[in-house]
Amino acid sequence: MNKSVHLVADIGGTNARFAYVIPGSDELLGIKIFPCADFPLFIDAIRAYTDQSDFEFVDKICLAVAGPVESDWIDLPNNHWAFSRTELQTSLAASVSIINDFGAQVLSINQLCxxxxxxxxxxxxxxxxxxxxxxxxxxxxxxxxxxxxxxxxxxxxxxxxxxxxxxxxxxxxxxxxxxxxxxxxxxxxxxxxxxxxxxxxxxxxxxxxxxxxxxxxxxxxxxxxxxxxxxxxxxxxxxxxxxxxxxxxxxxxxxxxxxxxxxxxxxxxxxxxxxxxxxxxxxxxxxxxxxxxxxxxxxxxxxxxxxxxxxxxx
The missing domain is CATH 3.40.367.20 (Hexokinase; domain 1)
Structure with missing residues (x-):
């Protein structure tokens, strides 16, 4: 796959769920679930996901995280991961937006059948x-x-x-x-x-x-x-x-x-x-x-x- 994709992740206290979508589509592709405890750093988990996937470029990333998202520094209260949004964006060379995990949940409601x-x-x-x-x-x-x-x-x-x-x-x-x-x-x-x-x-x-x-x-x-x-x-x-x-x-x-x-x-x-x-x-x-x-x-x-x-x- 040569086209760029949008990567999405739902980061909880126990598991990190990853998927990607083709821009313009709502279909979740390549869903994978990783235990947070398996990775010392969050960036290790996201790189493990991209390494296992069949896309070439990530254009945009949206992360839903279980914790406050108002500052650049994201520190998850129920697992060991903490990271800077700005540093993550630079390391991944992609636009990164971060929302609260239950902000993502409420956004999903109108999409449910x-x-x-x-x-x-x-x-x-x-x-x-x-x-x-x-x-x-x-x-x-x-x-x-x-x-x-x-x-x-x-x-x-x-x-x-x-x-x-x-x-x-x-x-x-x-x-x-x-x-x-x-x-x-x-x-x-x-x-x-x-x-x-x-x-x-x-x-x-x-x-x-x-x-x-x-x-x-x-x-x-x-x-x-x-x-x-x-x-x-x-x-x-x-x-x-x-x-x-x-x-x-x-x-x-x-x-x-x-x-x-x-x-x-x-x-x-x-x-x-x-x-x-x-x-x-x-x-x-x-x-x-x-x-x-x-x-x-x-x-x-x-x-x-x-x-x-x-x-x-x-």
Missing amino acids: ESELKWLGAPRPKGGQVMAVLGPGTGLGVSAMMPSGFILPSEAGHVAFAPVNNHELNLLKTLWQRYERVSVERILSGMGLANLYWANCQLDGVERELTAPDITAGARAGDEYCVRTVNDFCAILGSVAGDVALMTGANDGVYLSGGILPRILDLLDEDIFRKRFNSKGRFSGICQNIPLAIVLAEQPGLKGCVEALKKGVE
């Missing part, structure tokens, strides 16, 4: 209003997009956890033994599942740790603590999704993305999730009318990067 969304409840978007995306993976990402297309910068995954019942209050008190400040990301993420499991065991005087995959497997097998943990995770995520709706005025929908939810759909109690989303006191009536959906699409972050290149978003 109906089969790529699982609706929770009856409300559907009417258009012309704010939409928001949040999702648990290695961390917890949150973003929102205004009707104008402006993406609201956000690190809302790091707001403090607010319990809504005595059980959640006891979980918080237990987690204070580990963390001086318990953000929602400490609960709604891969490490969050592990934290919730540990805290639930502690409440019964049991000292036990499990990884997130073992917890979900245990829940499917009927293990008491694993089931309780997954139920807590889903209920708290429902509450936080409703909080995001109110914080951003996302009347055109809240969309749940990230790596965890699609893997535990069989464990999700949709009625409880929607009830917790709606349960906002005097604003419950408003939340009842906000669309709520789980994103089932593969590679929404990469699709969002393609959209960012088309719109000139940086």
Whole structure:
């Protein structure tokens, strides 16, 4: 292939997803996923991808990264990579734009077809209003997009956890033994599942740790603590999704993305999730009318990067 291409990458805490598109096309080509831990530097990963691909020139690059993107220096909080956008652009001899990973997620929403969304409840978007995306993976990402297309910068995954019942209050008190400040990301993420499991065991005087995959497997097998943990995770995520709706005025929908939810759909109690989303006191009536959906699409972050290149978003 002799023509230049546009390269897109979705850089999370655990994996780096790469693809390229032919200018003027939306089709993702050459999708590859690399574990971040396999490469000391980000530029090593991007060069490994280009070395394995069949294109010759890269004209433009859009990176979606899990962290703040307002400065030239990009330091990812959930993995070891840090780099300068300017230096990267010089080294790769290509135009480099960098957006937040959940900015890419929210940009992808209007490109998804109906089969790529699982609706929770009856409300559907009417258009012309704010939409928001949040999702648990290695961390917890949150973003929102205004009707104008402006993406609201956000690190809302790091707001403090607010319990809504005595059980959640006891979980918080237990987690204070580990963390001086318990953000929602400490609960709604891969490490969050592990934290919730540990805290639930502690409440019964049991000292036990499990990884997130073992917890979900245990829940499917009927293990008491694993089931309780997954139920807590889903209920708290429902509450936080409703909080995001109110914080951003996302009347055109809240969309749940990230790596965890699609893997535990069989464990999700949709009625409880929607009830917790709606349960906002005097604003419950408003939340009842906000669309709520789980994103089932593969590679929404990469699709969002393609959209960012088309719109000139940086």
